[in-house]
Amino acid sequence: MSHLGQAPFPKTRFRRTRQSPQIRALVQENTLGVGDLIWPVFVRDGEGVEEPVASMPGVMRRSVDKIVEAAREAADLGIPVICLFPYTDPALKTSTCEEAWNPDNLSNRASRAIKDAGIDIAVMSDVALDPYSADGHDGFVVDGKIINDETVDALVKQALSQARAGIDIIGPSDMMDGRIGAMRDMLESEGFQDTMLLSYSAKYASAFYGPFRDAVGASGALKGDKTTYQMNPGNTDEALRLIERDLSEGADMVMVKPGMPYLDICRRVKDRFAVPTYAYQVSGEYAMIQAAALNGWIDGEKAMMESLLCFKRAGCDGILTYFAPAVAKKLHGLR
Numbered sequence: 001m002s003h004l005g006q007a008p009f010p011k012t013r014f015r016r017t018r019q020s021p022q023i024r025a026l027v028q029e030n031t032l033g034v035g036d037l038i039w040p041v042f043v044r045d046g047e048g049v050e051e052p053v054a055s056m057p058g059v060m061r062r063s064v065d066k067i068v069e070a071a072r073e074a075a076d077l078g079i080p081v082i083c084l085f086p087y088t089d090p091a092l093k094t095s096t097c098e099e100a101w102n103p104d105n106l107s108n109r110a111s112r113a114i115k116d117a118g119i120d121i122a123v124m125s126d127v128a129l130d131p132y133s134a135d136g137h138d139g140f141v142v143d144g145k146i147i148n149d150e151t152v153d154a155l156v157k158q159a160l161s162q163a164r165a166g167i168d169i170i171g172p173s174d175m176m177d178g179r180i181g182a183m184r185d186m187l188e189s190e191g192f193q194d195t196m197l198l199s200y201s202a203k204y205a206s207a208f209y210g211p212f213r214d215a216v217g218a219s220g221a222l223k224g225d226k227t228t229y230q231m232n233p234g235n236t237d238e239a240l241r242l243i244e245r246d247l248s249e250g251a252d253m254v255m256v257k258p259g260m261p262y263l264d265i266c267r268r269v270k271d272r273f274a275v276p277t278y279a280y281q282v283s284g285e286y287a288m289i290q291a292a293a294l295n296g297w298i299d300g301e302k303a304m305m306e307s308l309l310c311f312k313r314a315g316c317d318g319i320l321t322y323f324a325p326a327v328a329k330k331l332h333g334l335r
């Protein structure tokens with residue numbers, strides 16, 4: 001084997017630098033820190049409610065008061081960002097989705113409550129129509145098609161209601177074309193110069209979103225699939241074109257989603273654009289690790305830590321993960 005400047009065996013023995021925890025720490029190239037974590041949480045109606053999500057053991061839907069408690073706990077652990085996903089009352093779901101830009105919808109109430117409590121945590125939102133849509137799609141459905149431009153107008157209204165509710169980081173997850181530019185123009189003209197856009201730029205049409213759709217109550221509503229707007233898992237050049245497009249329209253940060261099966265995309269994005277790059281370790285990835293751990297088939301805690309470190313190795317600056325509080329506790333030596 002020839003490697004630049006590498007002496008042959010036995011002058012080079014790789015095991016020398018693996019001999020103890022101290023030396024392994026010294027030569028470690030990538031690390032996971034609490035500052036790398038974005039914690040997605042599910043908000044529901046009511047008060048004092050913490051309701052387990054069956055397909056995501058350890059994950060809860062929380063009422064707004066409990067979300068505030070969770071945000072405080074996350075901030076105390078040093079988690080920099082909490083990301084809100086609403087579980088909307090099915091009675092509020094329509095084909096015109098107006099609940100999406102209701103200033104008092106669940107997501108906006110939760111955002112305001114966290115801000116009013118003065119908690120030191122950045123709040124991120126989700127922009128897409130699916131939690132509010134009777135059809136379960138991220139855009140308006142007309143004659144069985146998901147229509148792009150009218151959806152973008154609605155998403156801009158939704159994003160404005162979120163900015164007004166104090167959201168720090170707007171996360172468009174809808175995959176419509178042209179939405180980042182439209183939202184950036186709106187934010188500039190409405191006086192929200194500091195509101196960030198973290199674009200779900202390379203979001204794939206994935207089977208790994210199943211438990212999430214249960215958690216937000218969208219699985220029952222969804223007719224068909226999302227393949228006309230989310231990406232084909234076979235593509236990688238297209239991901240780079242989407243990232244480039246979203247950066248050119250004013251995205252501050254970009255995301256690849258799902259995470260673990262798409263680490264090659266994370267690496268290509270980071271190498272090519274050198275911008276703040278995030279991955280979403282989605283609900284199905286979380287569920288797989290938890291299910292195997294609960295069966296005693298893998299060491300859940302080790303698999304959790306390894307999976308997240310690997311995102312850092314792949315070039316990500318941070319990860320959206322349902323494990324965030326557990327990881328933060330582990331990193332602080334609290335468990």
Ligand SMILES: NCc1[nH]cc(CCC(=O)O)c1CC(=O)O
Nearest residue numbers: 128130173208209212282283284
């Ligand atoms: N716009 C919806 C949205 N935002 C985040 C997720 C998935 C998150 C997860 O699976 O953890 C989805 C689901 C989907 O696109 O159907």
